[in-house]
Amino acid sequence: MPNDTAQPTPFTRISTERHEGYIPIGNHAVIGDTSTVGLIAGDGSLDWLCMPQFDGDAIFAELLDRYRGGVCRVALAEPEEGERIISRRYRDRMPILETLHETPQGAIKVSDAMDLPVDGCLTRGHRVLRLIEVTDGEPEIDITVAPRPNFGAVLPHLRKDEDGLWYCDTANGEVLIETDLPLERTCGGTLRLRQKLEPKSFHYLVITYTENECGPMGEGAAWETLERVAHQWEEKLQDFDYDGPYGTYVERSLITLLLLTHADTGAVVAAPTVGLPETIGGIRNYDYRYCWLRDAAFVLNAFLDLGFTDEGTAFFRWLMEASRETAPQLGTFYDIRGRSGPDPEPLTAYEGYRGSGPVIRGNDAMDQLQLDVYGSMLYAAVCYVDNGGTLSDSECQLLQGFARVVRDQWTLPDNGLWEMPGSRRHHTYSKAMCWSALDCYVLLCERGIIEDNPEPFRQEANVIKRTVLEDAWNEERGAFMGAIGGDWLDAAVLLLPRIGIIAADDPRMVSTFEAITDELADGPYYRRYADGVDGLDGTEGTFVVCGFWAADYLARAGRCEDAARQIDGMIEGFNDLGLMAEEYDPATKQMLGNFPQGFSHAGMIAAASALRDALAKRDA
Template sequence: MSNLPIADYALLSDCRSAALVSRAGSIDWLCFPRFDGPSVFARLLDDQAGHWSMVTVGPSEVSRRYLERSMVLETTFHTPTGRAVLVDTMAIGHHERGHELGANSPGMLLRAISCVNGSVEVELEYAPRFEYGLIFPQLWPVRGGVMARGGAVVLLLSSLLDLPIEGSLVRARFTLQAGQQARFALQYRASWESELQACSSAAISRSIRDTLRGWRTWSDLHQTYQGPWRELVHHSGRVLQAFMFRPTGAIVAAPTTSLPESIGGERNWDYRYTWVRDASLTLEALWVAACPHEAFRFFNWMAGAVATHMQRSPGLQIMFGVGGEHDLSERTLSHLSGWRGSQPVRIGNGAWKQRQLDIYGELLSAVRLLRGELEKIDEATRQFLVEVADAAAAQWREPDQGIWEVRGEPRHFLYSKLMCWVALDCAIALTDLLRAPDRVDGWTATREQIRVAMLEHGWSEKAQAFTQAFGSDELDASTLMMPIVGFLPATDQRMRATIDAIAERLTDGHGLVYRYRAPDGFADEEGTFLLCTFWLAHAQALAGEVEQARATFERAIAFANDVGLLAEEVDPSTGELLGNFPQAFSHIGLVNAAWAISQARKSTSSSCSW
């Protein structure tokens, strides 16, 4: 089983699929041709499920970074005999200013290792294992590299080096002297597509340069945020861009599956899909960290996928495949041992069948954010959005599974009621766009009914806070969204009490925030949620508590790994990152909290010294 810390990995992406590479230089996760495609390397989940390592022989000190304004990774190995630099990236093709990043991605992983001084001995192991480790492909030498074929997949590893084949494994050792470099390209094709041709060393170098130039061109054109933690915000914007499936504009929640929320536990989910519930926060983060065009592209895809479902059902499906697929049926891969023995390993996600009323508000909130981009909205989309508001008005009294997708009996979760309120609040503000003046009175009356019910049944005198569900005394971090979406000002006495209660009673020893602590049907306990910690910082900033917000924010970002990536959770006992990695929601929370703190700092600039 895999034992490497989750924080040991860095992300590579071509805006279609993704890879994870360890500090030691091993590609331990790669799915082709899409984020949710079957893996060709999955040592992340089982030692026998495939990898491509390139490591220096003997002891070494390792440092790494993303090259400036890019997602091109540079790893430096300091050995007793010399220094080597490994550059890893997924090719995005030739990119011109103004073109969409990744529009020409060829389905290719690029690696180049060079000796900077002295001499360095390098060991390469290439063990492709298709379909999550089920298929050990045939390998055979071809001119300029090694071909692998198995099932529906063909891979070509291009290299000028001699690559000895041992069954379904390539193992080679080579020595580089100062100034020498070895270059590699791994190309993917479906078995029925045209034959692959090996890449020359010059072509590999050119593709790496094109990829670096493409990321930098995109960053220079789209990233304008100038507030505190500027580099972190820009980097998070690039991570979110790396999660975008360019052909459709969909954004995955994470590029991995089954990295556990509790070591050895069963909270192991497949996050390689797009959740409607993430829409509003994702779009807001893209607005800050990238540009309105990227946000609009995501919304345009999402509205189309969801609207198709509304034609067949009175409710909204909560999540979709990156191509717009609806059936995400969940199954277990029993042949994989799981990260640190955490089973089951799942692909697909059964939550696609759940009912979550909050998505009405999240979808219409995205429309309100993008109002300026949607003046020419088509009639079908307009009618669909009116139906979304009507559905929120009709269904807000009903129980559901809530934002945390609790796999138990439906309940009256406060967050779901809140987002139904948001749906109607947005619809009323968008009346001209939606051309629905006849519905405003009804929407307004229902919005007030939701507000009254939330204030009466969502507040707990015992907890002295707004709580998880109607009639509950349990704290839930999602109540921090109440001031963020404008339901109550953060300075309201009840809201301040809730913020303080969460900061004091729903945190661990590191000052990070749990989603909730109430029983949820699972025997294992999960870690603290980085998104929820950023929500706390965001709410504190809105309350004018700028210093507290900064402290909360900096506690959260302290858990980013050495290349600025965040997982979903943090183990409260060890401080180790847990959950699927990197996690879009965590980076979304970082961006939006940084923005809120920057705005709060401006309003209190005379009293802020940082």
């Protein structure tokens, strides 16, 4: 039975309005088991769940197709008279979702979570717990369970055993549906229930994915598992170490990064979703369930800065192992097992979120040249060492290889941080990160961590720095351009002071910030670049992490009050649970792109930490 200890976090009423049949992207909560996550909409719909890993096949995907995607919905029936009210919260300091469903006939509280490994092992398979407590009256519950394995390509056959358990097969395992409520099979591979519940009663619904035989859980074990998972999250978050501003939001961003971490390998995926559009009805519908090296330094720094050295170490070790496949060259991203991403393929069964198709599994950025990733990897190594980590001989050899690639290839054009298709360019951010790669390598050599002569790399770094600060500067525009020889602005250039290639209060950087803000900002939100720069048709929303980069810049420039106002403005775009997507549309106040986005949450942590450090420096 549930723990009745009072929780201080208030419930927040949530809208269940749909647009063209779809719940808004930002309406979702996330739960997870450190192998994969589920997304639960405000109306009680578990409408995204891939099994058994982040990049596995979808079991439920109503998020991408309202007809064929599949869903597990737990809610109250719409009352004939009166209003149905839904409100929710996370239990404090943990990703356990509690949702109140209230009607004039009665109310229920649904607690949603995923089972966590014990001693590193999920002995009973991957499990979603949906536990129901009647808190008032005799409410009429409405449950739909419609699994659609293999990305909705086939309609599953649901079978029932002698114990009343329902099963359906997937490509590599089976889904077990267990409940104490009398679900009935309807047409089309769907289970339904609509009935009144007894006052003060407790019920459970457990969805299990397993590749081996797995017996029933039972109601008592389901509630006990929920409390054990709560205790595990409490223990995990005891390591949280942050004494700066925006602590609640920093902690929720950390929890989100932990949910995006694959515990078995240490990999951190960019996002757990596929094909959520950057503009409704557009073609920018990408698969982000992989590990982007461009994110590595931000994510690693977040873990280590907040005291999560185990996760930071595991992630750094994964980075080193994954990069061996292509070393000394680096790919743009790798899957959670450290392999190059799969070839893109369309998921033809899905219409896409609000008709935004095609939905593509995989990502064609895998074959691009992105030179900034070398800086991300070398910077991550220095960050790791600065926090007490040690490098093995083989890791030192890997880093030597990366440094030599940068020394030999930094003059090449590339696709840049934003993975622009078409002709390659001499992106300013890529050049600056090449400088960072060599600067970090020199530092590792000078400390005696890597045995090599640093002088040739120092000399090349100086050449790169002059190139960035002279050739990327446009006197007429009074700003550093997005690419050498280009005439467009890039919000990533706001990171130059963070990289260390120029001071934030340098007059050139001050005017660059003003130019980027004038052209790319919409209130506190920033676009990556102007429409048409990437050669793609259409537009996109503001890119969430860029707004945090603006705050990071302001903090480093000593403009602490402005940095705080910038972060305050960004927080207004969070959902009620403190979660962020990849992009945001200030006009409609809707989230766009994949959700939740690790880059956005790592950006929040970085901006708050930069402000913390700036305040400490100012007050010293």
